Amino acid sequence: MDMTTTDVWHTQADVEEGLENRPECSICFNNYDNIFKTPKVLQCSHTFCLECVARLVASLPPENEQDKVLCPFCRQPTPIPQEGVPALQTSQELLSNLPPHQRKEETVWIEGTKLCYKQDPESNQSDLCICVDIGLSKKDIPPPPRPRSRMQRICCMCSDWKRLLLIAFMVIVLFCILLWPVQCILKTGSLKCTTESTASKPTNSLHVTRGL
Numbered sequence: 539m540d541m542t543t544t545d546v547w548h549t550q551a552d553v554e555e556g557l558e559n560r561p562e563c564s565i566c567f568n569n570y571d572n573i574f575k576t577p578k579v580l581q582c583s584h585t586f587c588l589e590c591v592a593r594l595v596a597s598l599p600p601e602n603e604q605d606k607v608l609c610p611f612c613r614q615p616t617p618i619p620q621e622g623v624p625a626l627q628t629s630q631e632l633l634s635n636l637p638p639h640q641r642k643e644e645t646v647w648i649e650g651t652k653l654c655y656k657q658d659p660e661s662n663q664s665d666l667c668i669c670v671d672i673g674l675s676k677k678d679i680p681p682p683p684r685p686r687s688r689m690q691r692i693c694c695m696c697s698d699w700k701r702l703l704l705i706a707f708m709v710i711v712l713f714c715i716l717l718w719p720v721q722c723i724l725k726t727g728s729l730k731c732t733t734e735s736t737a738s739k740p741t742n743s744l745h746v747t748r749g750l
Contacts, residue, residue: 561632563587565610570632572640573655574670577629580607582614585629588646592623592653592672622648 560569561577563586570577575587595607595618606615607623619625624646633641646655651673657666 561635563590565590570636572633572636572642573644573646574653576624576643576646577632578623578626579629580609580614580616580626582609582612582616584609584611585632586610588624588626589653589670589672591626592648595623596651596672624648624653 562569563575563577564584565586566589568575568587570587574589577585578588578591579585580591591607594610598607606617608615616626628643633643644655646653648654649669652669652671654667654669657668
């Protein structure tokens with residue numbers, strides 16, 4: 539009989555009253571339970587929840603054989619059983635500190651990049667299978683740029699030359715605007731170059747008239 543699968547992307551911490559004193563995972567800071575947050579003990583004696591350890595294994599590089607996981611605290615390796623991360627040793631001490639209905643470890647298995655759990659057959663939803671995705675979310679990688687054709691390269695070069703010419707023209711105009719007042723100051727000692735040149739013209743014409 540086919541089971542209905544429900545994907546769970548993010549698990550939430552327990553918010554019930556009186557759970558703040560329960561032991562929690564040192565990575566995700568969620569309270570331990572008997573399913574996806576089952577306390578798993580590494581060979582270095584550090585304990586983390588099943589989901590966090592499974593994510594550590596999923597983040598290993600492809601060239602790694604993925605038969606060992608490094609403790610995020612002391613970096614000591616722990617071999618991964620052939621059955622996967624759920625087969626790691628469970629901390630019975632922490633499990634015994636959970637509420638009575640969570641002191642029995644439930645069966646969790648791995649399907650691809652998902653941790654899956656099937657509810658108790660005695661419950662009303664016995665066909666419901668809950669899964670947590672432990673794979674790394676990958677962003678869409680943009681496709682590599684296509685090589686430009688010869689005509690496109692020529693057009694790009696022409697547009698670059700036009701930009702350079704425009705910039706050079708603007709620099710020359712700006713230089714001339716700044717140089718004109720300096721030239722007037724050097725010649726006349728003031729900025730009234732235009733006024734003096736126009737005032738000198740009637741004087742010249744007056745000398746010509748007297749000569750006649």
